[in-house]
Amino acid sequence: MIEYRTFTLDNGLRVAHSCDPSTAMAAVNILYDTGARDESPELTGIAHLFEHLMFGGSANVKDYSGEIEAAGGTDNAWTSNDFTNFYEVLPAQNIETAFWLESDRMLAPNLDEKTLSVQRQVVIEEFKQQCLNRPYGDMAHYLRRMLYGDSHPYAWPVIGKKPEHVAAVTADDARRWFYDHYGPDNAVLAVSGNVTFDEVKRLAEKWFGPIPRRNIAQRRLASPHFPTADVVEHVKSDVPQTAVTIAYPMAAYGERDYYVADTITDLLSAGRSSRFYRRLLMGGGGLFSEVDASIIGSEHEGFLMLNAKLTDDSDEAVDRAIAMMKSEASALCEKDGVSDYELQRCMNRFESTFNFSNMGYQMRAANLAMAVYHGEDINATVARQRATTCADVRRVAQQLFMHTPSATLIYEKLNG
Numbered sequence: 001m002i003e004y005r006t007f008t009l010d011n012g013l014r015v016a017h018s019c020d021p022s023t024a025m026a027a028v029n030i031l032y033d034t035g036a037r038d039e040s041p042e043l044t045g046i047a048h049l050f051e052h053l054m055f056g057g058s059a060n061v062k063d064y065s066g067e068i069e070a071a072g073g074t075d076n077a078w079t080s081n082d083f084t085n086f087y088e089v090l091p092a093q094n095i096e097t098a099f100w101l102e103s104d105r106m107l108a109p110n111l112d113e114k115t116l117s118v119q120r121q122v123v124i125e126e127f128k129q130q131c132l133n134r135p136y137g138d139m140a141h142y143l144r145r146m147l148y149g150d151s152h153p154y155a156w157p158v159i160g161k162k163p164e165h166v167a168a169v170t171a172d173d174a175r176r177w178f179y180d181h182y183g184p185d186n187a188v189l190a191v192s193g194n195v196t197f198d199e200v201k202r203l204a205e206k207w208f209g210p211i212p213r214r215n216i217a218q219r220r221l222a223s224p225h226f227p228t229a230d231v232v233e234h235v236k237s238d239v240p241q242t243a244v245t246i247a248y249p250m251a252a253y254g255e256r257d258y259y260v261a262d263t264i265t266d267l268l269s270a271g272r273s274s275r276f277y278r279r280l281l282m283g284g285g286g287l288f289s290e291v292d293a294s295i296i297g298s299e300h301e302g303f304l305m306l307n308a309k310l311t312d313d314s315d316e317a318v319d320r321a322i323a324m325m326k327s328e329a330s331a332l333c334e335k336d337g338v339s340d341y342e343l344q345r346c347m348n349r350f351e352s353t354f355n356f357s358n359m360g361y362q363m364r365a366a367n368l369a370m371a372v373y374h375g376e377d378i379n380a381t382v383a384r385q386r387a388t389t390c391a392d393v394r395r396v397a398q399q400l401f402m403h404t405p406s407a408t409l410i411y412e413k414l415n416g
Contacts, residue, residue, distance in 0.1 A: 004016055011208070015191075019196060020361045023194050024091060027364075028098040045158075045165050056115035061101060071097040083373075102207075106182060120167060141156065146233055152224045184214075185216060188373045226405070237412075250303055262385070264293070265294050270346065287317060291308040337393070351386075
């Protein structure tokens with residue numbers, strides 16, 4: 001059980017604390033409720049660009065990471081379609097440095113033209129490296145467009161549709177993004193490590209309390225227009241082997257079927273006892289070099305994916321691989337498709353992974369921030385997952401694999 005306490009400042013900042021006296025370190029994590037889902041189709045990639053801008057200094061700090069390093073720590077961040085998250089790890093005795101730095105850039109990051117110009121180029125180079133010059137790097141661009149169309153904010157990956165969008169972001173755009181989405185009333189601060197609750201409360205009130213709430217506008221995201229019939233798209237590129245992805249639209253986070261779909265992908269591909277590993281990777285006649293299943297953990301309607309890389313690039317091999325993947329997934333639709341023993345084994349694995357992920361203070365802070373954002377008790381996570389029954393698995397598998405139109409992306413070698 002994770003021991004933690006929470007409180008909320010007058011300006012709306014939610015704070016979570018979990019003490020870990022076994023370490024001399026501490027982690028400070030701030031989760032902002034903004035990501036690529038807040039972008040417009042005409043200016044994508046700005047959420048990720050702004051993550052970079054937050055490291056460009058602030059009202060009273062010229063070198064953000066330099067200050068953290070001087071305090072003996074490290075810092076980093078990530079952006080998703082739904083959230084932007086920043087964190088620092090440093091000696092617990094220097095934790096006030098992290099509070100000072102995070103509060104200063106929440107108050108007023110440096111958004112001048114010089115900083116913007118530097119970070120635009122950094123993100124554009126990242127786009128080239130990750131999406132244009134890496135095998136399968138643009139796969140998410142194709143797949144998300146197939147599922148969500150052109151205008152829904154989930155229709156493009158976090159890095160954006162194209163580099164030209166990032167290049168077009170102005171200082172006014174950046175300032176507008178900051179005041180629309182960044183503020184204490186749109187964030188969760190989580191702290192874990194060798195620091196007391198009273199100290200965290202004192203520092204939160206000292207450094208974040210004076211920051212005014214921004215009264216963030218309510219998000220109104222349209223429902224996605226998922227395919228009404230199965231769609232298949234072929235892409236040819238300079239890749240080492242043909243890859244196949246079959247995607248099925250699924251429930252949003254928080255809905256009961258979301259957690260069942262998560263269990264379904266664990267049954268299919270989590271570990272060496274999973275069905276994909278035993279029956280496809282090891283027992284598939286050498287057709288598969290990689291095969292797995294996963295869900296996109298979206299706050300709104302997401303998708304479940306079946307993924308594979310093949311050792312044979314022929315059309316016949318692709319058709320056979322797709323049939324085999326679908327057959328294994330559809331086996332869960334049968335009356336006795338999954339046994340109590342197999343489901344229990346899957347749940348044991350989930351619980352073990354959850355417990356190990358929260359042993360470290362850094363991941364515990366990140367997970368606490370997410371739980372507080374969702375209004376959940378982090379200690380109820382395992383019980384919620386274990387509530388899934390064999391009947392639930394069969395019902396959701398039938399809905400996904402028998403009644404939901406899919407999007408299949410076949411990413412082929414140029415000489416395939």
